[in-house]
Amino acid sequence: MFGPEHREFIQTALPIGKSWPDWRNDSDEELRGRLDWPVEGVLFDVHNNGFWPDSWGSPPDGRDDQEREARAHLARVPRLVPVYSHRYLTSDPQFVPSPVFSAYQADVILYGDNLLDYIAHEFRVPPLHPSDRTRVPFWTDLAEGADNRDL
Secondary structure (H helix, E strand, O other): OOOHHHHHHHHHHOOOOOHHHOOOOOHHHHHHHHHHHHHHHHHHHHHHHHOHHHHHHHOOHHHHHHHHHHHHHHHHOOOOEEEOEEEEEOOOOOOOOOOOEEEEOOEEEEEEHHHHHHHHHOOOOOOOOOOOOOOOOHHHHHHOOEEEEEE
8 A cells, every 4th residue: 555665664664643544543434534535535526626637538417327427437536545644655666766646626736855854854954855756646746736637
């Protein structure tokens, strides 16, 4: 489930406290909710805000059919794993170093080029660790401002 840099981070220093996922002690339900957050947020926008990328084709008529088809498309995008609050990085080792995204529904913002860069920015801890930005399909597009017709 964890990408290599995330795994190394939590093996070295497993932060706990408000907004950090407690991978050892949080309930399965709590952790599942955090893992599902990015996809569930996009589905919220599918249902309530007209989010439907052109690359998905025409949306089906019924709400249930839209959700089923949207879930099928989202199952093919890289999975995001929570780092802190609604900050996520991908679990796929293909995208290392993984950028850190703020994912709130289909509003996705790039928060760091990699995990260390994110920690430095979020918590104002020097030094910054920028790197060449890795593109993560779908999530990077949203972070760069893509809208339905661009996806």
